[in-house]
Amino acid sequence: MYAILDIETTGGQFNEEGITEIAIYKYDGHDIVDQFISLLNPEKPIQPFVVKLTGINNAMLRSAPKFHEVAKRIIEITDGCILVAHNAQFDYRVLQTEFRNLGYNFEKQTLCTVELSQKLLPEQPSHSLGKLVRALGIPMTDRHRATGDALATVHLFKLLLEKDVEKEILKSLVKTEVKKGMAPKLMDLLDGIPSVTGVYYIHKENGDMIYLGKSRNIKKRVNQHFTGSSSKSKKIQKQAFTVNYEETGSELIALLKECSAIKTNKPVYNTAQKKTIFPWAIYAEKDPNGYIALRLQKTDNRKKEIISFPGPVEGKSALFTITEKYRLCQKINGMDPSAKGHCFPYELEGCNGACMGEESPEDYNLRVMEFINNNSFSNQTMAIIDRGRAVDERSAVLIEDGVYKGYAFFNLNYQVHNLEILKNIIVPMEDNRDVKKIIQNYIHKKKALKIVRF
Known part of the structure; x- marks a missing residue:
């Protein structure tokens, strides 16, 4: 749980600033679950330059509550939370000073979105809140007021959580939860998980991730882990301490995040995707007569593959289907090596006669290129x-020049027809053969999928 906050002050000498406004949003990593917003009477005058910057003046604060009147509410809403702020060192110091004046020791773990953005968004020329939100398309109102700045920080933090591929932020939250005491029962863990499409992460007590997965119903899937009788399920049940999740809405993004997270974090009970999961592929090459032949071979990173498969059986089956669908020649594709004359489908009028020289390479290759263009991201x-x-x-999900770049979420009012703006909000991800296959399969399965080409 996170307490994302922003504080406006009177200005003045170090550790003598008074709080004029505070906004705190309690955020569970997905939604705002509580909030506290209030003007405060600092019992000292506001510096003129601060009045000009924030619009808050001394007259507005005469009837506002003093800090000691809201201190209990601040303690309640931040209980068990990591404090998050843009330039967290400042907000945390000012809060600690106010509580210290009341004789209370206020101590929290903090995360600074300036430092996180410098690490996760190094391409941005400025990491000030105003310039960041403009560059990332984050809506912002009431700049330099606690509510506006805190809400913008919520949106920024949500994006940073997405871009944190190595899950360092999530691990810090798990370690905070460990300090609370005994591990909750499995069913208690399950209560906090919704029935949505997304990715889930299971951690043991020291914060290490032991398993992750994706599902169109993550609550149901985690329940299967917690009630299963397999050897792996029993190990997960014994070690599970915390379950976190990321809702994606899109099944494609869930698949891509799962693939990337397994390769990056290498959870001990995930084995399927730690290595390349598609070691066979179809390649195109011209034969001596000028016909483009499709060949099923073991993957070769020196060649440009069209489509890949988990094994030779799946590859052969697909090649037969492709050859039939596009009226290609089994003999040219090396599927009928015993044929000395024409291929067998020629007798059944399933081949246009390229194997007999009755169809020109130009006509034949047009259909081969149609298949390649429908199944390859090349260029x-x-x-x-x-x-x-x-x-x-x-x-x-962005593909640029045939390379998978990453994914983004955007509001319906936002237009994704501008490639440069889309690249600003994208969560960068690593391109590899596995993700290409995942995307190809998804496009093939979802016929009505919208694709914007640049």
Whole structure:
């Protein structure tokens, strides 16, 4: 749980500032679950330059509560939370000073979104809150007021959580929860998980991630782990201390995040995707007669593959289907090595006679290229638009020059037709053969998927 806050002060000498306004949003990593917003009477005058910056003047604060009147509420809403702020050192210091004046020791773990953005958004020329939110398309109102700045920080932190591929922020939260005491029962862990599409992460007591997965119903899937009788399920049940999740809305993004997170974090009970999961692929090469032949081979990183498979059986089956669908020749594709003349489908009018020289290489290759263009990202730049996490949100998966760049979530009012703006909000991800296969399969399965080409 996080307490995302912003404080406006009177200005003045170090450790003598008074708080004029405070906004705290309690955030569970997905939604705001509580909030506290209030003007405060600092019992000291506001510096003129601060009045000009914030619009808050001394007259506005005469009837506002003093800090000691809201101190209990601040303690309650931040209980068990990591404090998050843009330039957290300042806000935390001012809060500690106010509590110290009341004789109370206020201590919290903190996260600074300036430092996080410098690490996770190094390409940004400025890490000030105003310039960051403009560059990232984050809506902002009431700049230099606690509510506006705190809400903008919530949106920024949500994006930073997405971009934290190594899950360092999540691990710090787990370690904070460990300090609370005994591990909750498995069913208590399950209560906090919704029935949504997304990715879930299971941690043991020291914070290490032991398993992660994706599902269109993550509550149901985690319940299967907690009630299963397999050897792996029993190990997970014994070691599970905390379960965290990320809602994606889009099944494609859940698949891509799962693939990336397993390779990055290497959880002990995930084995399937630690290595490349598609070691066979179809390649195109011209034969001596000028026909483009499709060959199923073991993957070769020196060659440009069209589509890949988990094994030779799946690859052969797909090649037969492709050859039939596009009226290609089994003999040219090396699927009928015993044929000395024409291929067998030629007798059934399933081949146009390329194997007999009756169809020109130019005509034949047009159909081969149609297959390649329908199944390869080569040199293509496009955004795959899918569901978001809410009714007013959509997601985008970006392919640039045939390379998977990452994903983003955007409001329905936001246009993704500008490639440069889309690249600003994208969560960068590593491109590899596995994610290409995942995207290809998803496009093939979802016929009505919207694709924006640049």
